[in-house]
Amino acid sequence: MSKIAILGTGSWATALAQVLVDNKHEVLLYGIDPHEIDDINLHHRNDKYFAVDLDEKIKATKDLKACLQDAQYVLITIPTQFVRSVLEEVKAVLDHKVIIVNASKGFDNTNNMRMSETIRSVMGEDQRHEVVSLIGPSHAEEVILRMLTVICSVSLDLEIAAKVQHLFSNEYFRVYRLDDEVGAEYAVALKNVIAVASGCAAGLGYGDNTRAALITRGLAEMVRYGMAKGGKFETYLGLTGIGDLVVTCSSVHSRNFQAGYEIGKTQDVKGFMEHNTKTVEGIRTCKVVHDDLVHYPQIQMPIIDAAYAVLYEGANPKDVIRSLMLRDLKQEL
Known part of the structure; x- marks a missing residue:
């Protein structure tokens, strides 16, 4: 004992x-x-x-x-x-x-x-x-x-x-x-931002197709950033990567998903921030990672950028999602 x-x-x-x-x-x-x-x-x-x-x-x-x-x-x-x-x-x-x-x-x-x-x-x-x-x-x-x-x-x-x-x-x-401490710790932080985005999409009325896309493309961004920091690719295919990402982006128990849902439903980030009493790690993590990207110009993280635009720049969530869909067409990987 x-x-x-x-x-x-x-x-x-x-x-x-x-x-x-x-x-x-x-x-x-x-x-x-x-x-x-x-x-x-x-x-x-x-x-x-x-x-x-x-x-x-x-x-x-x-x-x-x-x-x-x-x-x-x-x-x-x-x-x-x-x-x-x-x-x-x-x-x-x-x-x-x-x-x-x-x-x-x-x-x-x-x-x-x-x-x-x-x-x-x-x-x-x-x-x-x-x-x-x-x-x-x-x-x-x-x-x-x-x-x-x-x-x-x-x-x-x-x-x-x-x-x-x-x-x-x-x-x-x-x-x-x-x-892989580095890979796992960056994964567990970043998945919260993707979960806020997933909740926001749900709050706007989007469904399973949208959430699946966010999870998949969000994982790609987590891999890019995590590996640039020294994490291992395999970590993002396991429990601390895709496993944690799926549950956080899909569950009503997730505070980050709930926060995003409220923001998407009301389209009022300022009101949410003023009245929120729960810990929503993804909101601050979004700023930390977005600000850090200046040191990694080779890394593209459009979902992180979109979340930052909504959370910190007052962008309209619907307009941001539309801009994601209209980005230049490219090969997936």
């Missing part, structure tokens, strides 16, 4: 906690919302996210030091914009070496680093082993119901990846190993 400190009390934290408790491990969630913490501890629920009874062994606390005490693993499930600041707090109180498992998807708000790079920049080797990321087609809303799910344990160190693989794997949650 291992002890896992989980940073976060949200949907993904709760679902992964249940996986770990099902595997006979000890978990303690760290959070800042007293209502969520009390709901977990007193009612064995997390009704903000699920209408599901939780195992009584799942506990939560506001005391970070207590959460980290004797933990062999630290699991990160918080939004990417808070990862660096929370890890600074962890660094200040952690008194032993742990395996850090990242389940947050996107880029560091301060410098646009990938999450594994951020973790390494904050946590020294005296406090951590090699970083592992959990990446793949998975929604917490299905994992909490123990629906069959398959993802990857991604790390530069495959021995550490194997430890995390065995930590989480069971009859409904299967984990593969992968060592």
Whole structure:
């Protein structure tokens, strides 16, 4: 049995906690919302996210030091914009070496680093082993119901990846190993932008043909960008590539799809931004990648450009989709 400190009390934290408790491990969630913490501890629920009874062994606390005490693993499930600041707090109180498992998807708000790079920049080797990321087609809303799910344990160190693989794997949650950290982390970030575009198309009334085209051409853009950054082509044909892209572009559980749907339906980006209270990683990722393309003039990413035009330049979604369809005709690959 291992002890896992989980940073976060949200949907993904709760679902992964249940996986770990099902595997006979000890978990303690760290959070800042007293209502969520009390709901977990007193009612064995997390009704903000699920209408599901939780195992009584799942506990939560506001005391970070207590959460980290004797933990062999630290699991990160918080939004990417808070990862660096929370890890600074962890660094200040952690008194032993742990395996850090990242389940947050996107880029560091301060410098646009990938999450594994951020973790390494904050946590020294005296406090951590090699970083592992959990990446793949998975929604917490299905994992909490123990629906069959398959993802990857991604790390530069495959021995550490194997430890995390065995930590989480069971009859409904299967984990593969992968060592292409760069490819997988860029894939998991970029697929959120394509999901926003997919939701926008659905909100405008387009159907399965449009979504299939977006997924396929979006994958091509992910491959171009990811390989330019050092990722492997094969990664984009697997769970962390096409697998995660399909589920995020197609599921009502996807916050990025939901955001795009609302934008497409109302054609009011400004109104959405003013009233949105959920984390939509694809919106900021779109700007990060679009701005970075200045360094890669050889890479064409028309879907990313189109999403940027809608999200940041006030372009009309219908006009943008029409412009995509009227681009110069060319060979597919």
